[in-house]
Amino acid sequence: MQENLKESDTVLDIIKKRRSVRRFDGAEIPHEAIEQILEAGRWAPSGANAQPWRFIVVTEKENLKSIAECCYYKVFKSRHVGEASTVVVICADPDAGSQTYILDAAIAGTNMTLMATSLGIGSCWIGAFEEQTLKKMLCIPENLKIIALIALGYEVGKTSVPPRLPxxxxxxxxxxxxxxxxxxxxxxxxxxxxxxxxxxxxxxxxxx
Ligand SMILES: Cc1cc2nc3c(=O)[nH]c(=O)nc-3n(C[C@H](O)[C@H](O)[C@H](O)COP(=O)(O)O)c2cc1C
Structure with missing residues (x-):
């Protein structure tokens, strides 16, 4: 019981510690850490266990800069995408056998951001992007849907905590x-x- 209590404390600590980090120092993330983050995504639950997610891991600086050009909402550009060390593009296959493929992929993304936090790596969800341009750029098959991007890197400074509703x-x-x-x-x-x-x-x- 005592052990369980400690474990649940840790889970909530990590959940609360995760922030949307928008300032990265550009340092490379070790490959093993990226693998652990992807592994956390792989173990997400999914409708009918269809595992409809597909992950594209981008680390080349030039590619990151090109991706950043496609990430904006109205006049707000997500420039931090271009400063991230790695971006994981989360896609989902609507034909993989899960009606809830968008939810499934989002849960995988959540697992990945929490894993990143536990490894001391900052992350930021990116939901505003030009899907068709990104699809062409990354050679993503037409039937797949891009659900979100996760920008990853080591944080510069300290991100303030946005409030939550009680x-x-x-x-x-x-x-x-x-x-x-x-x-x-x-x-x-x-x-x-x-x-x-x-x-x-x-x-x-x-x-x-
Ligand atoms: C689905 C989703 C899409 C998001 N899209 C963006 C985005 O395009 N650019 C960005 O800078 N932040 C984005 N965010 C981050 C939110 O702004 C952030 O989660 C929210 O302000 C709460 O802050 P916190 O994550 O630090 O708790 C997104 C978050 C989610 C969950």
Missing amino acids: LSSIVHYETYEYKNEPDLITKKKSSGPFSVFGKLLRVLFNRR
């Missing part, structure tokens, strides 16, 4: 809107066509 404003227990009926769900369950038969059985066996 649990009290995002969590709803039992139903979204509060109804003063504690057995609302039980009542709903017993309103089906077999409810009379169910009630009879409960009376016979003295169950609620």
